[in-house]
Every structure is written in C-alpha cells, then in structure tokens.
Amino acid sequence: MAARTGIAPGWRRAGGAALLLAALGTATAHAAPDAGLTVEYYDVQGTTLPQLRASLSALGPVDDDGERHHGQVNWNLQWRYNYSTDRGGCRLTGFAVQRSTTMQLPRWVDVDRASPALRSEWERYSQALRLHEDGHVETGALAAAEIERRAAAVKRSSTCAALGTTLDGIGKAVVQEFKARDVEYDATTGHGATQGAQI
Structure with missing residues (x-):
C-alpha cells in the first residue's frame, strides 16, 4: 500500500465594509466548527467613530486584489489518499481531506476609553463581521x-x-x-455590509 498527498492552492476572501448600508438580514447555514481554525487579530485605535473607521480602513488585511477589508479568511485544503496495486491496475483504499483556516479580525484597543454608545456599536459590528467571515469558513468546509x-x-x-x-x-x-x-458570497453581501458588518 502507498500514499500520496495533494495540496490545493491557498485561497482567501475578505469581508467587512465601511459603507453604511441597510441591513437586509441574510440568513446562512453553518457547518460544524472548524478544528483547524486559527483566529488572528490586528489592533485598531480610536475613541470616536471617524477615528475608528479610519483605523479599520488603514490597517485591515489586504486581499489578493490589493484591497483592504475589515476581516479576511484564508482556507487551505490538503488531500491524502492511499492505494494498492492488483491485477486490475491501481485501487483506491483510502481518501481524506484536511482543512486549515485562518481568520483575521480587528481588535479595538481603545474600547475602555470610548463612549458606551460607541462600545455598543462596536459589539454589534464585531458580531456581524464574525458572522460574515464564518460564511467563508463554511465555504471551505463545504469544499472539503x-x-x-x-x-x-x-x-x-x-x-x-x-x-x-x-x-x-x-x-x-x-x-x-x-x-x-x-466571490459570489462577497458580491451578494457587499463584503458583509448586508449582514450588518459595517460601522
């Protein structure tokens, strides 16, 4: 019996919009939690809404097209298969896909110095952004x-x-x-704007 491994090219999609758009309440289905999910944070600053927006726009992760977004997901798939030879040729004896996913999200370092209203808005926005990025994680799970x-x-x-x-x-x-x-998911949701991922 022998084994081989195949690796899919890395893939990433970004989310989060700075535009104020009406929330349409897009419903999405979710797969089981990704055991290979790593969440990374980048720090943003500001004690007012304009300062916070400017920090997000300046520091958010950059996608493959060179555009900045507030959040981003990279999912990678690797498949491994076992096989054996017999008189009929080569027979597949095992196959499995391993998934690894990295999510980048903002972390507000000045939250304790901001107004209660802005802290409440950040909480709402953060939850919506995570919902959007979880949709990209779901795509990787469905692909696997x-x-x-x-x-x-x-x-x-x-x-x-x-x-x-x-x-x-x-x-x-x-x-x-x-x-x-x-790509279609980002286009449909405005990189999460229709799900409330804007501030």
Whole structure:
C-alpha cells in the first residue's frame, strides 16, 4: 500500500465594509466548527467613530486584489489518499481531506476609553463581521466535503499515476468552484455590509 498527498492552492476572501448600508438580514447555514481554525487579530485605535473607521480602513488585511477589508479568511485544503496495486491496475483504499483556516479580525484597543454608545456599536459590528467571515469558513468546509464526496466515486484506475491524476483533478476543480462561491458570497453581501458588518 502507498500514499500520496495533494495540496490545493491557498485561497482567501475578505469581508467587512465601511459603507453604511441597510441591513437586509441574510440568513446562512453553518457547518460544524472548524478544528483547524486559527483566529488572528490586528489592533485598531480610536475613541470616536471617524477615528475608528479610519483605523479599520488603514490597517485591515489586504486581499489578493490589493484591497483592504475589515476581516479576511484564508482556507487551505490538503488531500491524502492511499492505494494498492492488483491485477486490475491501481485501487483506491483510502481518501481524506484536511482543512486549515485562518481568520483575521480587528481588535479595538481603545474600547475602555470610548463612549458606551460607541462600545455598543462596536459589539454589534464585531458580531456581524464574525458572522460574515464564518460564511467563508463554511465555504471551505463545504469544499472539503465535496472533494471527499466526489473522490468516493473513484474506485480504481489502470495505473496509479492515472489514479493520482484523477484525484488531484477532482480536488483542484472543486477548489476552483468554491473559490467562485466565495466571490459570489462577497458580491451578494457587499463584503458583509448586508449582514450588518459595517460601522
């Protein structure tokens, strides 16, 4: 029996909008918590709303297009498969996808010096931003499950090289499909603005 590993290219999507837009209350479904989720924070400053907005705009994470947002999620998928040879060629004996996800969120360092009204607004905004970013985490979870679902239909191939090519093709195709879902999610929600992720 032998084993191989396939790695999907890193993928990240960003969220959080500075524009004041009406909240439409978008409902989303959520997968089980991601055991591979790491949350990182960047510090923002200010004791007034304009100062806080300016800090978020200046310090938020940068996406692949060079644009800053208030939050960002990077999910990465790695698949590993086992196989064995027999008279019929190469048979798949095991397949699993490992998911690792990093979420970047703002941390307000001047919260104790701000007004109660601004602290309340920050709490509301932070929860909405986390809700939006959790949607990107969900996309990565669904992508991992879809790779496993499609790989389950692959039983064997004429050669082990062909088996590996088929499985890697499945993984890469699914990653591209779910990259597109992340882009659509941001477009639909205005990077979280319709979910209340604006301040």
